[in-house]
Amino acid sequence: MSQTGLQGSKEREQWKSRVGFMLAALGSAVGLGNIWRFAYVTGENGGAAFLIIYLVCVTLIGLPIVLAEFAIGRKTQSDAVGSFVKLAPGKPWVLAGILGVASAFIILSFYAVISGWSLKYLFGYVTGELWSTPATGYEGFFSDFTASPLEPLIWQSIFMFFTIGIVLAGVKKGLELSNKILMPALAILVISLAIYSVSLEGSSEGLRFLFSPDWSAFSDPNVYLAALGQAFFSLSLGMGALITYASYLSKKERLPGVTVGVATMDTMFAIVAGVMIFPAVFAFGGEPGSGPGLVFMTLPNIFNSMAIGGVIGLAFFLLLTAAALSSAISLLEVAVAYFIRKFNWSRKKATLLIGGVIYILGIPSSLGYGLLSDIKIFGERDILDSLDFLASDIFLPLGGLIIALFVGWGWNKAEALKESDLGRTALGKVWYNLLKYVAPIAILLVFLQASGLLAFFGLGGE
Ligand code: PFF
Numbered sequence: 001m002s003q004t005g006l007q008g009s010k011e012r013e014q015w016k017s018r019v020g021f022m023l024a025a026l027g028s029a030v031g032l033g034n035i036w037r038f039a040y041v042t043g044e045n046g047g048a049a050f051l052i053i054y055l056v057c058v059t060l061i062g063l064p065i066v067l068a069e070f071a072i073g074r075k076t077q078s079d080a081v082g083s084f085v086k087l088a089p090g091k092p093w094v095l096a097g098i099l100g101v102a103s104a105f106i107i108l109s110f111y112a113v114i115s116g117w118s119l120k121y122l123f124g125y126v127t128g129e130l131w132s133t134p135a136t137g138y139e140g141f142f143s144d145f146t147a148s149p150l151e152p153l154i155w156q157s158i159f160m161f162f163t164i165g166i167v168l169a170g171v172k173k174g175l176e177l178s179n180k181i182l183m184p185a186l187a188i189l190v191i192s193l194a195i196y197s198v199s200l201e202g203s204s205e206g207l208r209f210l211f212s213p214d215w216s217a218f219s220d221p222n223v224y225l226a227a228l229g230q231a232f233f234s235l236s237l238g239m240g241a242l243i244t245y246a247s248y249l250s251k252k253e254r255l256p257g258v259t260v261g262v263a264t265m266d267t268m269f270a271i272v273a274g275v276m277i278f279p280a281v282f283a284f285g286g287e288p289g290s291g292p293g294l295v296f297m298t299l300p301n302i303f304n305s306m307a308i309g310g311v312i313g314l315a316f317f318l319l320l321t322a323a324a325l326s327s328a329i330s331l332l333e334v335a336v337a338y339f340i341r342k343f344n345w346s347r348k349k350a351t352l353l354i355g356g357v358i359y360i361l362g363i364p365s366s367l368g369y370g371l372l373s374d375i376k377i378f379g380e381r382d383i384l385d386s387l388d389f390l391a392s393d394i395f396l397p398l399g400g401l402i403i404a405l406f407v408g409w410g411w412n413k414a415e416a417l418k419e420s421d422l423g424r425t426a427l428g429k430v431w432y433n434l435l436k437y438v439a440p441i442a443i444l445l446v447f448l449q450a451s452g453l454l455a456f457f458g459l460g461g462e
Contacts, residue, residue, distance in 0.1 A: 014248050021249050022258050023179040024330075028241055029266040030183060031327030032114050033234040035190070035320060037388075038270040039277045039295050043288035045226045047209040049217035051274070053224055057231035058267055061442055064434040065237055065400045067259040068407045071419040073246030074255070079337035080240020083247070084406070093410050096402035097338075099395050100239035104334040105354075106391040107239075109362035110384045111331060112163070115324040116155030116366070117296060118317050120145060123155075125314035130300055138300040142293050146369035153366055157359060159321070163328040164355035167336060168348060179326060186319035187269065193316070194275040197302060203279030209288060210278045225450040228443065229393030234266055238396035238403070241330045244337050255421045276302075292385060332358070401443045408436030 015021040042050050076083040081097030088094075124130035134141040146152055197203060217223055232238045246255075277298055281288050284301040288294070299316065303309035332355060339350040364372060368383030377386035407416050413432065422428030 014250050018254075018258070021245065022261060023183075024326075025236075025242060025245055025258065025262050026265055027179040027183065027323075027326030028236040028245065028330035029234065029262055029327070030186075030269050031323045032111065032118070032320070033230070033327070034266065034269040034323075035273045035277075036114055036118075036292070036295050037233060037392075038230060038273060039298075040290075040292050041226055041230050042210070042274060043278075043281070043294055044291065045223045046214055046217035046220070047278070047288065048211050048213035049215070050223050050227055051210060051271075052213060053218075053227035054230055055267070057228050057442075058235065058263060060434060061228070061400065061404075061439045062231045062235050062237060063259060063263050064431050064439055065404055066235055066242060066263060067255055067420050067422075067431060068403050068435055069237065069240070069242035070246040070249075070255045070259060071416065071421075072403070072407075073240075073243035074249045075415075075419045076243075077247045079247065079341055080243050080334055081338050082341050083240070083243050088406070088410055091410065093402060093406045096399045096406065097240055097243075099399045099402075100241075100243075101335055101338050103239040103391045103395045103399065104241070104331050105358055105361060106387050106395070107233075108163075108328060108331040108335075108358045110365040110387050111324070111328055112156050112160050112359065112362050113152065113366045113384060114292070115159040115321060115328065116152055116157075117146070118321045118324060119155045119159055120152070121296065121300075122314065122317035122321055125303075125310060125317060128310065130303075130313060131310040133300075133304060138304075139293075139297045141300075142296045143369075146293070146366075147373070149367065149371050152369070153363060156362055156366055159325070159328070160355060160359045160362075162325055163332055164351055166325070166329050167332045167355070168351045182319055182322040183326070185315075186323055187272075189312070189316055189319060190269070190272050190276055193302065193312075194272050196306070197276050197279040197283075200279055200283040200302075200305070202283040205282040206277075206279030207275070209282065210274050221446075221449040221452075224446045225393050228397050228446050229389075232396035232400055233392040234270060235263060236327065236330060238398070238400035239334060240399070241334050244334050245330065247337075256427070397443050397446070401440055404435045404439040404443075408432065408440070 015024065042054075072083050072087065076086045078086055079097070080100040081094055084091070084094040084097050121130065130138075130141070136144060198207065236242060277295060278288065280286075280302045281294070281298050284298065286294075286298050286301075290297065300313065303313035303316070306312060332351070335354045335358075336347065336350045339345050339354060340347060343350075345353075365384035365387060368375060368385075372383060375383055377383065378389050381389060417423055417428045417432060420428065420431060422431055
């Protein structure tokens with residue numbers, strides 16, 4: 001027994017049941033992306049207009065590619081890179097897998113930094129430090145903490161320690177506990193907090209921000225790129241995480257149901273989290289566009305206004321950290337699965353080495369809020385935000401583009417349909433055409449528009 005909820009040791013591991021696979025995929029999808037990232041990216045991109053484009057991206061681009069990744073992984077029983085080598089030896093499709101492994105390194109490096117922040121807040125609610133407003137306010141607390149050179153690195157290392165530990169030892173119980181109990185608990189808590197948030201005075205402005213679009217935002221090309229990137233990030237899509245997880249699936253499972261289940265739950269989580277956060281942002285006089293610190297500065301205000309807010313805050317950051325952990329495990333697994341196969345490393349060697357390298361890679365992201373705060377890379381973005389942009393908004397959609405093109409143009413059509421479990425049904429046709437035409441064209445248009453090329457040729461944009 002050597003891994004994340006999987007059975008077997010010498011043989012290639014397998015999930016024990018369909019539910020196990022579904023929960024693992026859901027555990028990967030639901031994480032900081034639904035709460036931390038969804039909130040701050042929505043806040044920076046105009047609210048409702050962003051949300052609408054995001055939902056279109058999830059449905060027309062995300063859903064079909066999720067099923068594509070599942071089908072590829074289950075068919076090949078191999079990792080992100082190995083899958084393409086098996087299905088199309090010597091062809092350039094393998095680029096999707098290589099980009100995927102690179103994205104796993106980048107995303108986990110900063111994911112662990114934010115997860116470390118969540119741990120720090122958990123600790124703050126355990127000790128009582130955050131039960132009442134700190135002298136500098138919750139904003140001041142956040143910026144002082146993130147600006148200190150050492151402390152965030154310590155929390156980040158504790159989080160990586162757990163991530164590595166689980167991928168290493170395959171504490172099946174750990175994943176099960178997280179996915180079967182803690183995730184539903186987080187869902188209930190987020191729903192309750194959303195209801196509470198809506199009841200706050202001044203909350204209606206937040207709801208308007210989230211649901212009533214400012215039409216002018218639709219003419220900003222960056223909003224499309226941000227929504228596309230968020231859809232990929234939130235669904236754990238475009239980097240082979242779902243290929244890798246599906247590779248541990250026995251051949252008899254049916255994939256379309258799992259696909260729809262994962263995408264629906266993941267999206268609902270994000271919307272409810274939005275309803276939890278934005279009314280509070282406005283009710284407490286915050287700024288929706290305040291960046292990666294948004295939820296860390298907003299949520300403590302909600303807890304502070306509640307009778308037993310300290311306990312709720314504690315529960316919230318505990319569950320958020322658990323959700324982050326089950327996503328981080330899948331990120332690490334993408335890289336580990338690749339190195340084990342490619343270089344014949346043991347799971348132990350691969351996990352320790354890669355986990356260590358990823359931890360070190362994350363250090364500049366953390367220091368970007370303090371010592372290295374003068375460094376801006378893409379536009380006004382700090383180091384963490386820049387890496388996030390590169391991996392989530394560029395690499396993931398690019399990986400998704402290649403996967404869609406592979407299924408539509410590179411793979412045998414009959415085999416693709418059979419492996420998707422859709423076969424010759426009408427839905428199968430829809431799925432296939434979404435991958436062959438709609439998703440690739442949409443992704444390309446978003447890229448072209450964001451790069452300014454469309455405008456350059458006089459074809460729209462700004
Ligand atoms: N989907 C995760 C989240 O929303 O937090 C993040 C993630 C996990 C992205 C795994 C990509 C991935 F492969």
